[in-house]
Amino acid sequence: MTDPVSALVLDESVEFTLSELCSACSVAEQLVVEIVAEGIVEPIGAGPQHWRFSGIAVARIQRVVRLQQEFEVNLPGAALALELLEEIERLRRSRGR
Amino acid sequence: MEYKDYYKIMGVDRHASAEDIKRAYRRLARKYHPDVSKEKDAEARFKEVGEAYEVLRDPEKRAAYDGLGMRKPGEEFRPPPNWESNYGGRAGEGVHSDFFETLFGGLGGRSSFRSRGFDTSAQVDVTLEEAYRGAQRALQLQRLGTDEQGRPKPFTQQLNVRIPAGVIDGQQIRVAAQGQAGAGGGPAGDLFLEVRLLPHRWFRAQGRDIWLDLPVTPWEAALGETVRVPTLGGRVDLKLPKGSQTDRQLRLKGRGLPGNPPGDQLVLLKIMAPPATTAAEEALYRQMAETLRLNPRQAMESST
Numbered sequence: 055m056t057d058p059v060s061a062l063v064l065d066e067s068v069e070f071t072l073s074e075l076c077s078a079c080s081v082a083e084q085l086v087v088e089i090v091a092e093g094i095v096e097p098i099g100a101g102p103q104h105w106r107f108s109g110i111a112v113a114r115i116q117r118v119v120r121l122q123q124e125f126e127v128n129l130p131g132a133a134l135a136l137e138l139l140e141e142i143e144r145l146r147r148s149r150g151r
Numbered sequence: 152m153e154y155k156d157y158y159k160i161m162g163v164d165r166h167a168s169a170e171d172i173k174r175a176y177r178r179l180a181r182k183y184h185p186d187v188s189k190e191k192d193a194e195a196r197f198k199e200v201g202e203a204y205e206v207l208r209d210p211e212k213r214a215a216y217d218g219l220g221m222r223k224p225g226e227e228f229r230p231p232p233n234w235e236s237n238y239g240g241r242a243g244e245g246v247h248s249d250f251f252e253t254l255f256g257g258l259g260g261r262s263s264f265r266s267r268g269f270d271t272s273a274q275v276d277v278t279l280e281e282a283y284r285g286a287q288r289a290l291q292l293q294r295l296g297t298d299e300q301g302r303p304k305p306f307t308q309q310l311n312v313r314i315p316a317g318v319i320d321g322q323q324i325r326v327a328a329q330g331q332a333g334a335g336g337g338p339a340g341d342l343f344l345e346v347r348l349l350p351h352r353w354f355r356a357q358g359r360d361i362w363l364d365l366p367v368t369p370w371e372a373a374l375g376e377t378v379r380v381p382t383l384g385g386r387v388d389l390k391l392p393k394g395s396q397t398d399r400q401l402r403l404k405g406r407g408l409p410g411n412p413p414g415d416q417l418v419l420l421k422i423m424a425p426p427a428t429t430a431a432e433e434a435l436y437r438q439m440a441e442t443l444r445l446n447p448r449q450a451m452e453s454s455t
Contacts, residue, residue, distance in 0.1 A: 058287050058311040061344070064323040067411060078325070080270055080340070113323040116270075116343070117186050124184060125177075139187060146189075147320065147357070 068109030072097075075107045079115045086115065094118055094133050152249040154228035157203035157216065165217070169208070176204040194274075202251050212255055219254075230254060252303055268331035268340040275324075275344045277314060279351045279361070282408055283383035285316035292342070295331060312344065317409040319358055320348040353381060359414025361407040366421045367391065372399075382406045382416050389418065397422040 062068065076083050087102060089095060095114055097105035114136065122132035158165050161175045183190060183197040190196070206212045222228065230253055247255075275288055290310045298304040312326055323343055330340025348356050355362045361383060371378055375393030379386050382403060389401065399420045407414025427433045446452075 058313040059326055059329060061312050061315065061324045061326045063315050063318055064325055065319075065410075078341070080267070109323070112325070113343075113345075120186055124180065124186075135187070143321065 062109075064109030064112050066108050066110060070107045070109070070111070072102050072105050072107070075111060075115070078112050079119070081115060081119055085119070088129055089115055089118060092129050092133050094136065152228050152253060154222045154226045155199075155203070155248060155250045156222075157206050160199055160203040161207065163207075165221075167207075169210075172204070172207050176200065176208070199248075202247050206251070206255065216254070247303075247305070249305065252305065265335035265337045266333060267337045268333040270340040270343060271330040272343040272345065274347055275312075275314065276347050276349050277318060278349050279354050279356060279383060279408075281314065282318050282346075282348055282356070283316060286314045288312050288314055290344075292329075310342075314344075314346075317359070317413075318346045318348075319408060319410075320346060320356060322346045354383065356408065359408040359410050361414060361416045363416060363418050364421050365418045366423050367395075369422055369424065372396070372420060372422050380416075380418060383408070391420070395420055395422075 070078060072083060072086060076086055079086075083102070086095075090097060090105075095107060095111040097107045097111070099105045118129070118132045118136045121127065121135050122129060125132070125135070127135070158167070161167075161172065161179065163171050163175045167175070179200045180197070182188060183193045183200060185194045185197055188197070206216050219231070228250065271292070273290060273292065275290070277286060288311070290312055292308050292310055294306050294308045295303050296306050310326075310329060312324075314324065318324065323345055326342040326344065328339045329342035332339050353363055363381070365378070365380060367378060370376070372391055372395040373393070375391050375395070377388050377390045380389045380403070384406060387403065387406065389403065391401070392399070397420055401418040401420065403416040403418060405413045406416035425432070427436050
């Protein structure tokens with residue numbers, strides 16, 4: 055076996071600036087600004103230059119962008135779908151208890 | 152290479168209109184899109200459907216595909232000798248089947264512009280024990296390379312990834328620069344792994360907390376005895392509070408999945424009634440009825 059490659063767990067302990075987040079998600083800054091305005095991810099810090107995002111934002115942004123593009127819905131529609139899907143996943147998990 | 156019946160994959164007949172095909176695609180996308188679907192092998196189905204749609208939505212490709220005539224799906228297939236692939240396939244957009252690549256992959260489909268490769272994603276199944284200790288995974292990744300003629304060609308690559316201790320269900324792990332290769336000397340995309348915690352026989356994870364139903368005897372609970380409790384880190388001794396009832400929750404601080412802060416293990420007591428099968432056991436129960444005088448339905452009786 056070759057040496058394993060290292061992996062970064064994208065959890066609350068990881069922090070991204072706006073430009074780091076954009077390169078992690080392969081999206082343009084303007085789209086992230088719109089996603090923040092929609093309340094899909096909530097950075098800490100005042101104004102885009104000071105924004106700090108948690109690692110969890112990466113998955114949400116990638117997912118909402120895929121939903122938006124692949125189902126041809128607008129951002130509020132994709133955000134609604136995302137939240138409903140996350141709610142279903144939460145319910146599925148707690149039902150497993 | 153295997154022949155693919157794109158009409159069958161999309162569930163439409165060969166005379167379907169462009170609208171029929173689009174409608175079928177939309178329906179299948181809602182069913183199998185990996186972001187919305189919980190179906191088994193949703194991702195493989197979605198790729199197959201996407202590939203079928205890419206051909207059938209494009210009148211030129213559809214006509215070329217129809218020109219091949221009808222065959223049985225899975226039938227061994229060779230493209231006609233006069234087949235000219237000039238569709239300018241968009242390499243790197245995802246991995247297509249050999250069948251698609253041969254017919255529509257296109258010569259020189261790879262862009263010579265310097266561009267970053269696409270990000271790719273995969274799901275990793277992790278047991279709770281592995282989540283607790285960390286694990287190593289050998290992943291089989293579908294990659295897109297080029298053959299001798301410069302055509303896109305899928306191949307499989309093995310990658311060993313270390314999964315850190317303390318991952319939780321649904322969490323994302325980024326493996327830098329292990330996505331699709333870049334073009335024209337551009338950097339590779341990243342590989343994103345989504346953790347799926349596998350169900351465990353005893354434990355249930357909720358975030359970093361671990362839940363366990365612990366069967367105890369009535370006397371262990373009543374007398375407050377010390378019992379052995381399994382945790383992901385090994386067995387620990389737990390002193391039950393005297394007079395515990397069933398469904399009582401006890402917290403083993405920091406015995407859940409590691410992290411900052413680590414999760415707890417929550418122990419839910421389940422008092423098991425011993426069976427009364429012999430005369431002596433029945434006598435004992437009668438004696439308990441006399442001595443203990445419990446009416447568990449008192450609240451219900453007084454409220455009606």
